[in-house]
Amino acid sequence: MFKFNPDERWLTPFSFTMIVASLFYGLILIVSASYGSWEPSPATVDAHPIFHILEGIVIAVGSAFILMAEREWKTLNTSWALGKAGSLLLFWGYIADAAIVFLQD
Numbered sequence: 001m002f003k004f005n006p007d008e009r010w011l012t013p014f015s016f017t018m019i020v021a022s023l024f025y026g027l028i029l030i031v032s033a034s035y036g037s038w039e040p041s042p043a044t045v046d047a048h049p050i051f052h053i054l055e056g057i058v059i060a061v062g063s064a065f066i067l068m069a070e071r072e073w074k075t076l077n078t079s080w081a082l083g084k085a086g087s088l089l090l091f092w093g094y095i096a097d098a099a100i101v102f103l104q105d
Helices: 013-032 049-069 076-104
Strands: none
Touching (some): 049 076
């Protein structure tokens, strides 16, 4: 599925684990919006579920883009474009996560 060779790619095993964890976090945020009684973070218990859905989509898609950038592409530009887009999406997704936490109180 995903060819991961640390000698040829730029993700280290640690950063690969962090990106996969971010992917699962985004999916957990999306799933938690459909369950009214379950909240993944006590700091965001009063947030509207639509915020969790949007934030989860941005984080999950950003992580998926970064993981897709690790694949072998015909041109290096494709890999770089996916990596840059994924990094920006992850950045804004986690900024939104922090904003939701800070705006709750």
